[in-house]
Amino acid sequence: MNDHDTTGLRKISPPGLAPGSGYSHAVSADVPGRLVAVSGQVALDAAGNLVGPGDLAVQTRQVLANLHAALAAADADWRHVIKLGYYLRDAGQVAVVRAVRDEIVPPGFAPASTLVEVSRLFRDDLLVEIDALAVVPA
Secondary structure, eight states: EEEOOOOEEEOOTTTSSOSSSBSSEEEEEEEEEEEEEEEOOOOOOOOOOOOSSHHHHHHHHHHHHHHHHHHHHHTTTTEEEEEEEEEEOOOGGGHHHHHHHHHOTTTOOOEEEEEEEOOOOOTTTTTTEEEEEEEOOO
């Protein structure tokens, strides 16, 4: 099944693959556009202070807020995101990240995604890092 949206991005769900929970197996950009790569964002505020020590939900909200700010600075938003990379200290807590994501991003948001459990991020007190790739139509 292929779903088109108003941005020219096409979400692809191939037959024979289980449906994703909040992600697409593939996303294609069928329009000319500008590629925006957003570095991994963590739960640091504008002053560099940790937000939500030990609380994955609070950290995820800050990470998504940071991603939103970076996308906006590049004249992009969530509907332009074609790929997210999630790096979690405990992949067993993915439901927490998904719940926060579903509170913040628009309905129907389903970029291609990868989730990796990592033993450590660049600081021991960080629980999640997320990066993004977006295509903004020309």
